[in-house]
Amino acid sequence: MTRTLKRLHAHATKKLKLLEEHRIESPYPLFTRPTIEETRAVYAILAANTPGGAPTVHSEPNDTTTNSGSATSKSVSCTGSSALPNVLDSVIGTILSQSTSSQNYTRAKCSLDAEFGTGEPAFERMVNADVEQITQAIKCGGLANKKASTIQTLLRSVKAKHGKYDLQHLHNNEIPNDDAMRELVSYKGVGPKTAACVLSFCLGRQAFAVDTHVFRLTRMLGWVPESSNPVDAQSHLELRIPSELKYGLHVMMVRHGRTCRGCRNGGRGPCPLKAWLRERNS
Template identity: 55%
Template sequence: MAMKLIRCGMRHGQGCVNSCAVCGAEHQSVIVARRGRCRQDYARPTPDEAAQVHALLAAAHPQIAPARPTPDADGNAAQTCGGVPNVLESLIGTILSQNTSGHNSTAAKRSLDARFGRNNFEAIAAAPAADVVAAIKMGGLANKKAVVIQNVLRAVRAKHGAYSLQHLAGVAEGSTATAEPFSDEEAMRELVSYDGVGPKTASCVLLFCLGRSSFPVDTHVFRLSKLLGWVPSRADRITAQAHLDLKIPDDLKYGLHVLMVGHGRRCKGCKGGNGGKGECILKKWLKERRGVKDEELETLVLKAEEDAAA
């Protein structure tokens, strides 16, 4: 489904937990990113290019499973990028995972559970903000994340009469009965309606928890997409996510996302720290398939790194 509404959610002056690209002197709390507004003349990535890069990365990183696992009821929502069946827990875990390491976010979620009880959303919502901050401090940006988490919980309770978003998973509130499933667009629309929930966080919940065909764009995915020329040169992360969600085939979205994140973390050859030099299978692919020269590759790496850091 098309991603029509994207909400940053952070009020001016708060700062964006989700590295939102719309914050600035003239902050916009709501922006529109319609597939129809993506550059239709910008053909990349083609389905074939997406499949080639998926195959390359899967072969280079056999330790990364490109098949989508079933959400784990016993998993840590931060460690699994929101890959748990409880939608509200998935959202909280994904918020905790922003702008920090997996180790730190996992520890923050574990500490939050130990302090309040796992999925004791009522206790978290009612607690003094300082208690929530203390529980998640090891995850970084604790003051901001605590505000977002408590505000989301209170807003969900006010809207639905319960601390639950299971209706997004097609489960009727207060029961295990099947409800009319929400479309991808409807689920995205609801998630980004909560203050502090940006498009990337919402997309992670769709992909890892709800099993939808969504393509989150984090720092690694954005940088590599820039390197590959898969997004227009002036695209920010939000525009890039809308564009890539349109262009990448649904059956490749999960695998390509986790593989690009994994490659971005591990490969030094496509990072700017060494001047754009070093071995990288994506650089080799660009050279062999697109005729990019070595000196051009170094420039592309540095520019992609610069854009991702902006």
């Protein structure tokens, strides 16, 4: 095993160990919020006050919504293909969506597709290309050097594991969420948030990704300790939030965080969640 492969294996082992530790027990085992009643109350408030209301979990071709650090963006296919959503393409799209806006992400994804195409032939071309070619294709999305290297490493790892550039087996609903999550986070550059986004928006499963908006709102609601971090917060909330509410609650929290006047621009304006908290604590 080469030094690079050993390093990748050690990194994956560490991530999987942390994931397994928190699969049954929260990283905050003495923290008992949110209660089921709280999650249902907040879900109802957001459904009544968020543009678009409560969404339903789904998996539709070319409408694979993923979550970036600050916005919800689409893992789009710029070719108009109507095939079953490509899981590996969705993972790459979610990597591209990290730490950028929805608009910049879409530009980067379409530029990457224009440069290399889509599907397994495109993945092969990306692996064989100079990393600078990928970097130039996605530079409008930010952090292009890091993301280009991550994409190439991901593709090589998938090919080494499965003999082809293909993760479509994860569409099999007989594969438990935990197993699908384990496979996704085993790849370098794919953390719990990215994996949860792919599970929800590509595979149509219930998972609760914690992005910037969700983390801020759940801390405001007192659902995680003040000292928490996003990764541990996601592990805690995955265990505390009822499965049937995870997808809708995530989507509405992101939309709320982006549009609520009371949560943006210094918090000047009404916020139904803050009003509920004031009434609840009075």
